[in-house]
Amino acid sequence: MATPLVASAGYAGAAYFYNLGRYKFDAEQRQDCMYQIQNMRLAQWGLFREDVRDLFALSTANMDNYILVGALIVTAVMNFVFVGYPAFPLEPRWLLLLWNNCVFACITFGMVSVWLAMHGSIAQRSARVKILTQAVRPPVPSLRDVQEGMRAQESFEGGGARRFFEPPAFLVPFAEPRDEVPKPSGAASVQRTVTAPVQRKPRAKGKPKTEAVDWLTDAPCANEEVLQHLETADNGGPGRSAVMHSHFWMLRRVQRGYACFDAYARICLVVAAQMNMLLVCAYYSLGHFMSKMDVWPTRAQNPPAAWLALAASAFASTTLYKLDLFCGKRFRTLIHFTLLTPPALAGMAIHLAAARTNHGKGGVRPCDQVVPAWLPWILAILTCLGHACWVVLIRKVAKPLLESSGLPLSFRSTIYLDVFGWHSRHFSASAVKNAVNVAQWESPERVLYEAMEKKPDHKCVVATHKEASRISKALQQLLRPENVTHLTQEELEDLQQLKFTMEEYVQDLETQMSMPHRETAASDAPAWFQSTCVEGASEELYWVDCRSAQVAWNMPEVGQIIDLVRLNSSLEELQARLDNSPKSGFQAAAVAADALPFELMPENPDTEQLGVVKMCLQWVVLNLQGFVVMLVMLVMRISSSQLPWKIVQLTCLAQLGVWLFTVAVILLDPKRHGFGRYYDSAVAPREMYNRLALQTVQTDWPHEYFRPSALACSNFTEDSRLMLGDQFAIYGADLDLIGLHDVEDSIQERQERPVAQVVNRFVRRAWGAAGGLHSPVGREEILSTKPLRTITLEPQILTTDLNMAWKSFGFLQKKGKVLLLSQDGTFVAEHSLRSHKYVKTWALSRTLPHKRLEAIQAVEGAEAAECSSGGAGFVDHGWLLFAATDSGQVVTLCPTFRGELHPLHMVISLRRRKAAKEVTEVVDSHTGTAKASSQKIIAMARDSRGFFWLLETHTEGHAEVRALDLDKGSEVGRWVLPSGRWWVPGMCQLAEGQGFLLAAAADTNRGGQVGGPEIWRLVPS
Structure with a gap:
C-alpha cells in the first residue's frame, strides 16, 4: 500500500518539477524574444538616425564647397580691381562701364552665395541636432515593460493542479498553448515591421537598360517600384519603414528650412562664375587686345586674340548653363541668346571704335569716316540692354515653382537634392496615385482628400478623418500645462493614453488614405472609428477601419471601436468643467511649459513667432502710419524658406538697375547737354559743329602741297585783302562779298525813305512772293549772309625774302606791312610788302609776364589811337596789337621808341598758375603717351558791337570759337569747330554780320590723316 503511494508521490513530484522547468524555459524564451524584438527596434531606429545623417550630409558638403568656391571667385575678381584697373584702357569710355558692372556683379553674387551657404550650413546643422536629439530617438523600454517581461513562481503555482501535472506536448498533441511568445501590442507595429507577401512579377525580357542620364527623370517615378519591391518577403521589414515611416515626412518639412539656402547659394555661384566672371575675362581681353593700341608702352594690339577670348568665354557660359538649367526649351533658348548676344555686340562695338581711331594711329577725320560715330555708341547701349534682359530672365528662371517649399526646380542642383522625388512633378503620381499636384503635398489634408475622390465611400472616410483629427487636436489642448493642474491623476493618464491611441489611429488612417486603392485591403487587426451620417431625416451609423480605410455599414x-460622437461629447463636458475652474495654476503651468521639449522646426519660423513683434509694433503703425514701418512689417513676414529667394530677387533687381543706369549714363553725359562724351572718342570724335554756321570757302590754292600756317586780314573795306601764310611763304587774296554794296546802298536809302518802301523792296527780294509780312525790316534782316567769291591766292612775300619762321602774323594794309611773331613768341619782326625787305624787330617789354606770345592780331585806324599817349614812351605808329599769352591772357601791346612792345591793357585774363605747356601732365590711356592737358588762344578779334572773339584749341584735339561780352563779363556764344584738323592762328573778320574766316590744315600729329588745306567761314547766328 505504501509502495504505490510512494510511487505516486514520486511521479507527482517528477511531473511538478518537469512542468516547473518547462515554465521556466518558456519564460526565458519569452524574455529572449522580447529582448530580440527590442534589439530589432533599436537597430531599426539606428537606421532611421543614419537616414537623418545621410539626408543632412547631402547638403553639408555642398554648402562647404560653395563657401570655398565662392570665396575663391570673389578673391580672383577682387584681384582685377587692384591689378586690372590701372592697366585698363579708357577708350572707348563705355567699355570701362561694361567691365566695371561685370566685376561688381560677380563680387555681389559671389558674396551672396557665400552668405547663403553659411546660413544654410548653420540651419541644417541645427536642424540635424534637433531631429537627432528630440524626434528620432530609439525606443527605450520603461519599467512597466520590464515588469511585464518578468515571470514569478507564483504565476506557475496560481495556475492550479492541472498545470502541475500537465503531460508533455507529444503525449497531448492538441493541447492549448500557454505562455506563448507575445505578439506586438498594436496592429500598426505589425504593419510597419512585417509586410504581407506579394507575388513578385517576372522581369520583362528584352527591355533596354536605363541609362545613367535618365536617373534624374526616372528617380521620382521609382518610388512606386521601391514600395512594391519592399513589399516582397525577402526585402520587407525595416526597409519599408525607412521609405514610408513618418520621420521622412517630418524631415521633408525640416528640409525646407535649409534646402532653399543650398539651392540659391548654388544659383548665385552659377551666376557669379559662369556669367559675370567669364564676362570679366572677356571684356578685359577686349580692352587689352583690341582697345590698347600700337603706341602703348607694351605692344598689345591683337584683335583676333580678343575675338577668340570672347568666343571662348561665350562658349563656356552656354555649355555650363546647359549643365545647370533644367527648364523648357523656350527659356533655355532665351537664356542662351541673352548670353551670346551682348558680348558679341560689345565685340563689334569695340572693333568698330578701333577702326574709327585707325587703331590708335590717329583718328580719321569725321568727314572721311566710313564707320559712323553713332554705330559703336548704339551697339554699347544694346549691349547694356542685353545684359539687363539676361538679369530679368535669370530672375524668372530662379523663381521657386513651389512657393511653400521655396525651391527653384529649374536648376539641376535642386533636383539632385530631391532624393525621394518630393518636389518633382511625378511625385503625386508615384506616391499618391490620384493626387493632382505636387504643391499639394505642402497641405497633407488636401492631398488625402483629393486622393480619396475615386475610392468608394470616400465621403465617409474624409468626414471621419476630419472628426478624428479635430478630436486629436482637442486632446492636445486638454493636455496643455494650464489644464493639467485641474485634472486628477487618473484623468490625466486616461487622456494621455487616449491621445496616443488617437494619434496612432489617425496616422494609420492617413497612411492608408495616401496609398493606392486595392480591392482586397482587409486588415488582420482592424481598429475602427464609429461615426454617423445623415441620410434625409435619419442618422445612420458606419465604421471606418484605420488600418485599411474601408467603410463597414454593419x-x-x-x-x-472608438465612438467619435460619445468621445466628442465627453471631451466637451471636460472642457466646460475646465473653463469654469479657477485659473490659479498659471505659474505651475509656465514651469511645466518650460520643461517641455521645444519645437523641432516650425513650418514658417519667422512668421509663427511674430505675435510679440506685432504687439510691440502695433502702436507704431497706429501712430505713424508710415510707409517705412509697413515695409518693415512686410519684410518680417517673409518665412525662412522664402528668404533666400527674396535676397536673390533683390540682388537681381539691383543689377538690373545698374545696367539701366549705365544706359542712361551712356545716353546722357552729366557733364554736357544732350549726348555726351561716351558717344565720342578723344582721337576720333563725332562732328559737333553747326553745319549752318560753318561752311567751307571755295579756294584756288597756289600749289598741291600748300599747308596754311597763319592767317590775317585788314579791317573790311572795298579793297580788303586776306593774308595766308604757307610753310615758307606768304600769299594774299582779295575778299569780295557778292551783293554787299547793294545792301549798303539799301541801308542808306532806308534811312532816307519811308519804312514801307524798304519793306516792299527787300522783303520780296529776300523771300520771293511771300506776302502777308507787315512788320518793318531791321538791319539784321537787310544784312543777310552774302556769298563770298572764290579766293585766289597770289604770292606776296616769297621764301627768298624771309629769313625766319613764324607762329602768327598781323596785317597792316594801309602801311603795307606784315608783323611776324617768332616761333618762340619772344619778338615781332616787321616786313614791308612793297619793298619785300625786313624793316624792324620789336622785342617784348620786360613788364610782360612770361614774355611768350601765342598769337597776335594787328589793328590800325581809330582803334590804334589808344597808343598815341606819351606815357611809357609810346610812339604813334598808327597800329597796335592784340596779343594772346601762353598763360591764357589777352593784352594790348603798343610800340615804344625803345623798339619794344609794351602792354597797355589786360583785355581778357584766363590766368593759370603755370604756363599752358606746364598746366598738368596726364597719361593718355588710349595711346599711352604723356601730354599736357590745356587750352590756348590762337586768334582773337573785336567787332563793332564790342564783343571779343577768341579762337581756342585744346590738346585733346578739338577747337572752338567763343564770343565774350566784356562789359557784362559773360559769354555770348560758343561754336565748336570741325575735328581732325590743325587750326592755324588768326581770324579774319568780314563785314558786319558776315562772320569770320578761319584756316585749317591736315593734322600731322596723327598718322593716317587725309585731307588738304581748308578755309572755313563762320557766320554766327
Whole structure:
C-alpha cells in the first residue's frame, strides 16, 4: 500500500518539477524574444538616425564647397580691381562701364552665395541636432515593460493542479498553448515591421537598360517600384519603414528650412562664375587686345586674340548653363541668346571704335569716316540692354515653382537634392496615385482628400478623418500645462493614453488614405472609428477601419471601436468643467511649459513667432502710419524658406538697375547737354559743329602741297585783302562779298525813305512772293549772309625774302606791312610788302609776364589811337596789337621808341598758375603717351558791337570759337569747330554780320590723316 503511494508521490513530484522547468524555459524564451524584438527596434531606429545623417550630409558638403568656391571667385575678381584697373584702357569710355558692372556683379553674387551657404550650413546643422536629439530617438523600454517581461513562481503555482501535472506536448498533441511568445501590442507595429507577401512579377525580357542620364527623370517615378519591391518577403521589414515611416515626412518639412539656402547659394555661384566672371575675362581681353593700341608702352594690339577670348568665354557660359538649367526649351533658348548676344555686340562695338581711331594711329577725320560715330555708341547701349534682359530672365528662371517649399526646380542642383522625388512633378503620381499636384503635398489634408475622390465611400472616410483629427487636436489642448493642474491623476493618464491611441489611429488612417486603392485591403487587426451620417431625416451609423480605410455599414465583430460622437461629447463636458475652474495654476503651468521639449522646426519660423513683434509694433503703425514701418512689417513676414529667394530677387533687381543706369549714363553725359562724351572718342570724335554756321570757302590754292600756317586780314573795306601764310611763304587774296554794296546802298536809302518802301523792296527780294509780312525790316534782316567769291591766292612775300619762321602774323594794309611773331613768341619782326625787305624787330617789354606770345592780331585806324599817349614812351605808329599769352591772357601791346612792345591793357585774363605747356601732365590711356592737358588762344578779334572773339584749341584735339561780352563779363556764344584738323592762328573778320574766316590744315600729329588745306567761314547766328 505504501509502495504505490510512494510511487505516486514520486511521479507527482517528477511531473511538478518537469512542468516547473518547462515554465521556466518558456519564460526565458519569452524574455529572449522580447529582448530580440527590442534589439530589432533599436537597430531599426539606428537606421532611421543614419537616414537623418545621410539626408543632412547631402547638403553639408555642398554648402562647404560653395563657401570655398565662392570665396575663391570673389578673391580672383577682387584681384582685377587692384591689378586690372590701372592697366585698363579708357577708350572707348563705355567699355570701362561694361567691365566695371561685370566685376561688381560677380563680387555681389559671389558674396551672396557665400552668405547663403553659411546660413544654410548653420540651419541644417541645427536642424540635424534637433531631429537627432528630440524626434528620432530609439525606443527605450520603461519599467512597466520590464515588469511585464518578468515571470514569478507564483504565476506557475496560481495556475492550479492541472498545470502541475500537465503531460508533455507529444503525449497531448492538441493541447492549448500557454505562455506563448507575445505578439506586438498594436496592429500598426505589425504593419510597419512585417509586410504581407506579394507575388513578385517576372522581369520583362528584352527591355533596354536605363541609362545613367535618365536617373534624374526616372528617380521620382521609382518610388512606386521601391514600395512594391519592399513589399516582397525577402526585402520587407525595416526597409519599408525607412521609405514610408513618418520621420521622412517630418524631415521633408525640416528640409525646407535649409534646402532653399543650398539651392540659391548654388544659383548665385552659377551666376557669379559662369556669367559675370567669364564676362570679366572677356571684356578685359577686349580692352587689352583690341582697345590698347600700337603706341602703348607694351605692344598689345591683337584683335583676333580678343575675338577668340570672347568666343571662348561665350562658349563656356552656354555649355555650363546647359549643365545647370533644367527648364523648357523656350527659356533655355532665351537664356542662351541673352548670353551670346551682348558680348558679341560689345565685340563689334569695340572693333568698330578701333577702326574709327585707325587703331590708335590717329583718328580719321569725321568727314572721311566710313564707320559712323553713332554705330559703336548704339551697339554699347544694346549691349547694356542685353545684359539687363539676361538679369530679368535669370530672375524668372530662379523663381521657386513651389512657393511653400521655396525651391527653384529649374536648376539641376535642386533636383539632385530631391532624393525621394518630393518636389518633382511625378511625385503625386508615384506616391499618391490620384493626387493632382505636387504643391499639394505642402497641405497633407488636401492631398488625402483629393486622393480619396475615386475610392468608394470616400465621403465617409474624409468626414471621419476630419472628426478624428479635430478630436486629436482637442486632446492636445486638454493636455496643455494650464489644464493639467485641474485634472486628477487618473484623468490625466486616461487622456494621455487616449491621445496616443488617437494619434496612432489617425496616422494609420492617413497612411492608408495616401496609398493606392486595392480591392482586397482587409486588415488582420482592424481598429475602427464609429461615426454617423445623415441620410434625409435619419442618422445612420458606419465604421471606418484605420488600418485599411474601408467603410463597414454593419457593426464589426473584430477589433477595437472608438465612438467619435460619445468621445466628442465627453471631451466637451471636460472642457466646460475646465473653463469654469479657477485659473490659479498659471505659474505651475509656465514651469511645466518650460520643461517641455521645444519645437523641432516650425513650418514658417519667422512668421509663427511674430505675435510679440506685432504687439510691440502695433502702436507704431497706429501712430505713424508710415510707409517705412509697413515695409518693415512686410519684410518680417517673409518665412525662412522664402528668404533666400527674396535676397536673390533683390540682388537681381539691383543689377538690373545698374545696367539701366549705365544706359542712361551712356545716353546722357552729366557733364554736357544732350549726348555726351561716351558717344565720342578723344582721337576720333563725332562732328559737333553747326553745319549752318560753318561752311567751307571755295579756294584756288597756289600749289598741291600748300599747308596754311597763319592767317590775317585788314579791317573790311572795298579793297580788303586776306593774308595766308604757307610753310615758307606768304600769299594774299582779295575778299569780295557778292551783293554787299547793294545792301549798303539799301541801308542808306532806308534811312532816307519811308519804312514801307524798304519793306516792299527787300522783303520780296529776300523771300520771293511771300506776302502777308507787315512788320518793318531791321538791319539784321537787310544784312543777310552774302556769298563770298572764290579766293585766289597770289604770292606776296616769297621764301627768298624771309629769313625766319613764324607762329602768327598781323596785317597792316594801309602801311603795307606784315608783323611776324617768332616761333618762340619772344619778338615781332616787321616786313614791308612793297619793298619785300625786313624793316624792324620789336622785342617784348620786360613788364610782360612770361614774355611768350601765342598769337597776335594787328589793328590800325581809330582803334590804334589808344597808343598815341606819351606815357611809357609810346610812339604813334598808327597800329597796335592784340596779343594772346601762353598763360591764357589777352593784352594790348603798343610800340615804344625803345623798339619794344609794351602792354597797355589786360583785355581778357584766363590766368593759370603755370604756363599752358606746364598746366598738368596726364597719361593718355588710349595711346599711352604723356601730354599736357590745356587750352590756348590762337586768334582773337573785336567787332563793332564790342564783343571779343577768341579762337581756342585744346590738346585733346578739338577747337572752338567763343564770343565774350566784356562789359557784362559773360559769354555770348560758343561754336565748336570741325575735328581732325590743325587750326592755324588768326581770324579774319568780314563785314558786319558776315562772320569770320578761319584756316585749317591736315593734322600731322596723327598718322593716317587725309585731307588738304581748308578755309572755313563762320557766320554766327
